[in-house]
Structure formats: structure tokens, C-alpha cells
Amino acid sequence: xxxxxxxxxxxxxxxxxxxxxxxxxxxxxxxxxxxxxxxxxxxxxxxxxxxxxxxxxxxxxxxxxxxxxxxxxxxxxxxxxxxxxxxxxxxxxxxxxxxxxxxxxxxxxxxxxxxxxxxxxxxxxxxxxxxxxxxxxxxxxxxxxxxxxxxxxxxxxxxxx
Amino acid sequence: xxxxxxxxxxxxxxxxxxxxxxxxxxxxxxxxxxxxxxxxxxxxxxxxxxxxxxxxxxxxxxxxxxxxxxxxxxxxxxxxxxxxxxxxxxxxxxxxxxxxxxxxxxxxxxxxxxxxxxxxxxxxxxxxxxxxxxxxxxxxxxxxxxxxxxxxxxxxxxxxxxxxxxxxxxxxxxxxxxxxxxxxxxxxxxxxxxxxxxxxxxxxxxxxxxxxxxxxxxxxxxxxxxxxxxxxxxxxxxxxxxxxxxxxxxxxxxxxxxxxxxxxxxxxxxxxxxxxxxxxxxxxxxxxxx
Numbered sequence: 001x002x003x004x005x006x007x008x009x010x011x012x013x014x015x016x017x018x019x020x021x022x023x024x025x026x027x028x029x030x031x032x033x034x035x036x037x038x039x040x041x042x043x044x045x046x047x048x049x050x051x052x053x054x055x056x057x058x059x060x061x062x063x064x065x066x067x068x069x070x071x072x073x074x075x076x077x078x079x080x081x082x083x084x085x086x087x088x089x090x091x092x093x094x095x096x097x098x099x100x101x102x103x104x105x106x107x108x109x110x111x112x113x114x115x116x117x118x119x120x121x122x123x124x125x126x127x128x129x130x131x132x133x134x135x136x137x138x139x140x141x142x143x144x145x146x147x148x149x150x151x152x153x154x155x156x157x158x159x160x161x
Numbered sequence: 162x163x164x165x166x167x168x169x170x171x172x173x174x175x176x177x178x179x180x181x182x183x184x185x186x187x188x189x190x191x192x193x194x195x196x197x198x199x200x201x202x203x204x205x206x207x208x209x210x211x212x213x214x215x216x217x218x219x220x221x222x223x224x225x226x227x228x229x230x231x232x233x234x235x236x237x238x239x240x241x242x243x244x245x246x247x248x249x250x251x252x253x254x255x256x257x258x259x260x261x262x263x264x265x266x267x268x269x270x271x272x273x274x275x276x277x278x279x280x281x282x283x284x285x286x287x288x289x290x291x292x293x294x295x296x297x298x299x300x301x302x303x304x305x306x307x308x309x310x311x312x313x314x315x316x317x318x319x320x321x322x323x324x325x326x327x328x329x330x331x332x333x334x335x336x337x338x339x340x341x342x343x344x345x346x347x348x349x350x351x352x353x354x355x356x357x358x359x360x361x362x363x364x365x366x367x368x369x370x371x372x373x374x375x376x377x378x379x380x381x382x383x384x385x386x387x388x389x390x391x392x393x394x395x396x397x398x399x400x401x402x403x404x405x406x407x408x409x410x411x412x413x414x415x416x417x418x419x420x421x422x423x424x425x426x427x428x429x430x431x432x433x434x435x436x437x438x439x440x441x442x443x444x445x446x447x448x449x450x451x
Contacts, residue, residue: 002164022167022210025197045198046266047352058239058268064194065269068167069212112264133351134263 009070011036012080020067027051029067030077038078038107042136049135052108053077059115061134078107081114089159090114093152094145101139109135113149121160122153162200169212173219176326177301179211184323189213191235192269194262195278204317218328219273224250229334234273234296234327238262241272251332252446253341253362257288260345263352273327279313279383280354286313286384287360288343290376294332300325310376310386338365340446342439345378346431355379356423359411359435363394365447370394373443375407375436380415380428387414390436399444408436 004019011034018033027044030036030053042048044063051062054076081088090113093099100106109132116123116131123131128149129142137145170176180187188207190196191214199205213219219235224246232241241247241258248255254272261270261284275285276296289309296307298321309330312319321327345358358378364371375390390410397403417428 002166005167021164023162023165023200044201046194046262049263049265052265055268058237059265060268061265064192064197064266066167066190066193066197066210066212069169069193069214130351131264134265 005068007068007071009072010074012076018067022066022068024067025063026053026055026065026067026070026075027062029070030062033067036077036079040104040107042104042108047134047136048105048108049112049132050105050108052111052135054111054115059112076111078111081110088114089156090117090149090152093148093155097144097148097151099140099144099148105135105137105139109137109145113145113152116149117153117156121157123149125150163206165200165207166209167212168209169215171215173216173299173326173328176211176213176216177299177324179209180326181301181324183209183211187211187323189277189326191219191271191274192237192266194266194270195274195280213326221329222247226250226334230332231297232272232330232332234277234329235271236273238267238270238272242267250335251292251341253288253292253343253360253443254285254332256341256343257284257358257360260284260351273330276309276312276330277319277321277327279315279317279319281316281381281383282355282358282379283384284343284345284355284358284378287358287376287378288341289330289332289360290384290386291341291343291360291362291374292332293362293374294330296327297329297331298325299328304328306331310384313383315382335450336364338371338447338450339363340365340443340448340450342442342446344435344439344442346435354422357415357417357428357431357435359432359439361391361436361439361443363399363440363443363447365399365444368399370397370399370403370444373407373440375411375440377411377415377432377436379422380417380432385414387411389414394440404437404440404444407440408433411436 040050042050187209219233221233341362343360345355347353373391373394412432
């Protein structure tokens with residue numbers, strides 16, 4: 001068996017290094033090598049968005065990134081969204097709007113929703129639905145998710161005033 | 162997935178050396194949104210992935226109103242539609258770049274990768290054909306330029322030979338009074354594969370159509386350039402009747418199959434409808450472009 005690759009990267013603001021095989025996805029590395037199991041595997045082909053992470057400021061499906069590709073990059077996972085025990089307003093809004101049922105899709109939705117509000121603090125319903133089109137939820141029917149994002153947007157704007 | 166090696170060369174020369182050494186056992190990876198899925202499915206089985214995202218030439222975006230656009234083949238879709246020069250000059254390309262996959266896919270996938278994946282349904286390919294784009298292909302022996310309508314040879318297959326790499330795509334400068342449009346039919350609103358797609362471009366001259374190009378997705382083994390549909394518009398007034406004739410020619414040229422996304426009859430019908438609608442929008446855009 002050829003040698004594994006040594007990768008140095010930044011995850012949720014902390015320097016992290018790990019060994020991986022070139023064929024392993026970033027999602028496998030996060031879950032099975034590093035032990036960050038918040039990102040979920042749904043489809044493993046980029047359709048469902050449950051494994052969404054932020055890579056150098058853009059959301060990507062971590063199942064379609066190789067672990068070896070993140071050398072020197074900056075990654076934010078669902079574990080990096082809350083500050084200590086204080087939930088991010090997006091997380092709070094998902095809870096208050098009952099925007100989750102089984103919860104498997106939720107980490108990906110929250111990472112993607114926060115990324116939307118970071119670049120567009122006051123999105124329309126249309127913009128939210130298109131931004132989140134790469135995240136699938138088989139429980140909620142999406143309405144409560146969209147309402148949660150709009151609620152979070154309102155509260156974050158009120159807080160910013 | 163079997164063991165696979167990975168290299169990330171930082172220069173075009175290093176990448177071409179690697180590709181030349183490994184021949185058909187190597188495969189370039191840009192955004193990886195197609196190749197990683199194919200590796201897991203066993204549809205492709207290279208021994209070496211050559212990550213081309215660190216090569217400067219493949220990240221180039223350079224536009225000038227005189228020489229047109231050089232788009233590095235690894236430039237992600239979000240950078241294409243986020244670039245104001247490209248949005249202003251090539252709205253027909255933006256039509257496709259903004260509907261390939263969803264937000265996460267567009268953060269990784271490139272127009273060059275969409276072209277090299279050579280899916281009959283690749284959304285960017287009819288748009289590129291309509292815009293008269295060419296692919297710049299390099300190897301350790303030199304470079305060559307291939308018109309996009311001649312690039313795909315079969316589903317998943319292209320003219321690119323072992324040892325070669327698509328460095329960039331070149332789009333000619335938009336001429337005055339020109340417009341382009343890409344539209345597709347999908348049963349959802351987003352995140353789906355074209356049942357049929359239509360990419361068109363027109364150049365107007367005092368209310369007449371000076372020239373036009375029409376290309377279709379998902380109706381043949383490769384994206385299909387329908388030269389006769391564009392030629393039928395040349396010299397004709399920009400009227401509903403001219404458009405109807407050209408759209409029927411597009412439908413006649415299509416040789417679709419029946420599959421889970423649509424029947425032959427439905428796809429032939431869509432070719433006419435989508436070509437007609439795309440031409441109407443392209444003509445409107447041409448009028449607005451002055």
C-alpha cells in the first residue's frame with residue numbers, strides 16, 4: 001500500500017493536520033480521520049448537501065472534495081458555527097421554527113443558510129430557495145426551513161441596528 | 162474506490178509532463194464534481210489524478226472588447242457569473258453557468274470541466290457553441306485550438322488525447338447588435354439535468370438577422386450544433402415566421418432517445434419550443450445591446 005499523504009489545514013479556526021489516502025473525500029477525512037461527525041453523508045455524489053462545509057469562503061459538498069486538496073486551505077464545518085455554547089442565530093431560528101425533523105440534513109442546511117446570510121443579509125424567499133437548492137430535506141417540505149432563514153435574517157438585522 | 166495517486170502541479174509545464182508520462186492512466190481533476198462521482202461508480206478508473214486548479218493559466222480570466230474572453234478551464238462557475246465583464250459581454254454564457262448544479266456545485270465546477278466531461282446534457286456546451294467558442298488544448302508537443310462544436314465525440318469522450326490538457330476556452334469578442342441565450346427544460350426549478358437545452362446566438366442588421374447559431378443539448382450522443390438552423394435565419398427579417406422555420410429545422414436535426422427524463426416525441430417537441438423561445442430572447446438582447 002502506497003504511503004498516506006500528510007495534510008495541514010485550518011478547520012474552524014484551528015490548525016489541524018491529518019494523514020489520508022488520496023482517494024478519501026474531505027467528508028471521510030472529517031468524519032473518520034479527524035472525528036468531526038457533524039457533517040453527514042447522504043448521497044455521496046453532491047446532490048443532497050448534507051455534507052456542506054465552507055471551503056475558503058465558498059460552500060461546497062465535502063463529499064466532492066478530496067482530503068488531499070485542502071492542504072493550506074480554510075474550512076468551516078457545522079461544529080464551527082456556534083460560539084461556545086451560544087447558538088448562531090441561524091441555529092436558534094431553525095429550533096424556534098421547527099425547521100428540522102429527523103435532522104440528518106440540518107448541519108448542511110445550517111452551514112449553507114449562514115453562508116447565504118453572510119453575503120446577502122436580507123434575501124428574498126426566491127433567493128433563499130435557489131441558494132438552498134443543493135440541500136435536500138425529505139421531512140419538512142422546506143417551508144419551515146425557508147421561514148427559519150427569513151426569521152434569522154430579520155433577527156440578525158435587528159441585532160445589527 | 163481503488164487506490165489512486167494524486168499530484169497537484171503548480172505549473173502548466175509540470176502538468177503536461179505528468180500527463181505525458183502517465184498517458185491514458187492519468188485524468189485531470191478541476192472541480193471534481195463529475196470525476197469523483199465517476200470514480201466511485203467505476204465509470205472511470207485512472208491511476209493518477211492531476212489536480213489542475215493550481216496552474217495559473219487554467220485560472221485566467223481576461224476579457225477585452227477587442228479580443229474577447231479567455232476563460233481558464235478550471236475557473237469555477239461562481240467566478241464566471243460573478244464577473245461583471247463576462248456578465249455584460251456574454252449573458253448567454255451566464256445563463257448556463259448559473260444553472261449547472263446548485264450553489265455548492267457552482268463553487269467547484271468549471272466551464273472547462275463541464276466541456277471535458279462531454280455529457281450530451283452539459284449545459285454550458287450549447288451556449289459555448291452558439292457563442293463560437295474554441296478550446297485551447299496543450300501538450301508537451303505544443304498547442305492546438307478546436308471549435309467547441311467539434312470537441313465532443315461521444316458521451317463522455319472528446320478530442321483530447323492522452324498527454325493533452327484543455328488550458329482555456331476562448332470566446333470571440335461580441336459584435337455590435339448581437340445577443341445569445343441558453344435555456345433548458347427540466348421538471349424541477351433547479352438542480353436537474355436538461356431534458357433538452359437550447360443555446361442560440363444572433364447578430365442583427367437593421368431589423369434583419371445577419372447571422373445566427375443554434376446548438377442543442379440532450380438530443381444526440383454529443384451536444385449538437387445545428388448549422389442549418391442558423392443558416393436559415395441569415396438574411397431573414399427577425400420575425401416570428403423566420404424563427405418558426407429555424408426552430409423546426411433544429412427539431413428535425415435532433416436524434417434523441419427515450420429515457421427516464423423524456424420520450425423522443427417530447428424531446429423533439431421541446432427542441433422546437435426551446436429554440437424558438439431562446440431565439441426570441443437572443444433577439445431582444447441583441448436589440449438592447451445596440
